[in-house]
Amino acid sequence: MAETGTFKCLRCGHEYEDKYTPKVPQERSCPKCGSNSVRRIGPK
């Protein structure tokens, strides 16, 4: 079941909200700089 969470780019620091499914790894890229170092920092 998809949930919404806050993600932070560890390269440019951009924070954004996106959907994710717990325990299912998904390729993410920062919408601002395109980096894949995107970390979920908490729920909505």
Add this chain to the structure above:
Amino acid sequence: MMDVGRHPRIKLMAYSEIEHVSGFIGNFHVKVRKKARYVDESECTACNDCVKDCPVIVPDEYQQGLSSRKAIYIQLPQAVPSAYLIDMENCLGNNPIACGKCLDACEKKCIDFDMQDEIVNLEIGTIIVSTGMDVYDPTEMDEFGYRSFENVITSMEFERLICASGPTEGHFVRPTDHKLPKKIAFIQCVGSRSEKLGRNYCSNICCMNTIKDTLLLADHYPEVESKVFYIDIRAFGKGFEDLYMRSKESGVNYIRGIPGDVWEDPETKSLNLSVEDTTNGKVRIHEADMVVLSVGVEPRKDMKPLQQLLTLSSNADGFLLESHPKLKPVDSPTRGIFYAGCVESPKDVKDSVTQASAAASRASIILNAGKVTIEAITAVMDPDKCNFCGVCSRVCPYHAIEPADKKSGTYPNIIQAACAGCGTCAAECTMDAISMRHFTDAQMISQIDSILERNPMEKVVAFACNWCSYAGGDLAGTCRVQYPTNIQLIRTMCSGRVDEKFVIHAFKKGAPIVLVSGCHFSDCHYISAVQWTQRRVEKLWNRLERLGIRPERLQLEWISAAEGQRFGRVMRAIEEMRQKVTEEEVKETIEILKKEEEKERAKKVKREAALQPAAAV
């Protein structure tokens, strides 16, 4: 197909489904469910007597629902074996028998309502996956009015209408009035090359299929006027350009532009298409008696279960991923499994036959040799260190590790022939019981030490996977893309091999930034190993944060072999990040990690001391 059916060394199992696959190259165990046909296929002569008496009428799937079939039927005229089967969902004669007319009609008595599904276990050396494709259902594309207007049909429906064995016996007629249409419009790229629909790929066959259809119409019905609306025509194969030219010369009007709207004249049931001709920018309304939507190809809807059964991976479009796009285009990532046809990508008959021949050849090489030579990069187990946790067998994307059983004292068994050498098991094993040949912990650690031996503050330690990121670096080099030379790459076969301890060791040795880089999820050469990399890096980010180390100093990037420019961009951005890391921060990190190491060591000693009396007892 007849040749296949008659061949003494080919066992054809039609109307069957694979339920389970285990084992590895040369030793696959396959469980097949042979579905009950309720008709003895060895006795049935396809005389058609049963069909005549069957009272049930349902839409015929093979004829795209344009005609009907009975509950006892043959799936397609060319079906092998040429034997009937009963569609039990619609049959009236089963439990309780309310009809049974086919039973009475069959002189040979080959109908058996008590027939059961049969489970067949096979021992198989190699597997070729050729499950074909589905076609796109354009119902969701409201602008073309499929399902709203009867005279809007798909290219598959057109195929049935014009075919001699089709519902109209090859007489091409319009669905509404059963008369020959005078004007036909073909719309290309329906369900292909569309970002909006999430289908960016070209379906490969639609352009030539439409060209063939226009030529068929021109030959059979010269009075019919055909118009083709397209984005661009892709006639790239041998003789294809000639066909395209012939179609144009036969009077077919090719208009570059896709209709934005299609509407129907309620009286005549003819259709109007509003199209911008992109060669002159003018919007025109075109009339047509019939519209044919040239629908794209898509992966089969039941692909996922098959993929899981055979441990295969798919690309972003959903087609199965080959082992190597250039050097092993018919091999799957799992040894001993090969692809043929549209299961791998959309392709026409000729390409499918070419690939099938190659797959058969690849498979028979293995079968004839009776042995297989594998790369020496495989995992090896040290049973003395194993604690039976079972992580290794859970994370192996190839199911190459037979699980441990603590009760019986069975250690995990690594099947060397099935191991592809990604190293995920070695990276996940907390007991260091698994080692990767040629990529051992000692070899990896000494590479890190060597990089950080001098001026560690100026270095970036980058782990790059062999197939994608490292190759992306190679491409950057050959394309003369500039990137900082202080970023030093450590090649691993897969990013899944990058153990937590390698990253921590690099920070302990004074690395300002560590980069873990691998394939994009859809390109992973080791099925799902890259997903374990992401999990591990996320775990490391949490651990670093807990220890008071900035998680930003551990970077994660997915770079494909074709992304040389991106490789350069990423490396330049990471170098900028490195310049912002201060010497104090690195020193503090080293101190933190040293303290943590001491704590861990003390804990271990305490744990071992606690175990001592129990051992003595």
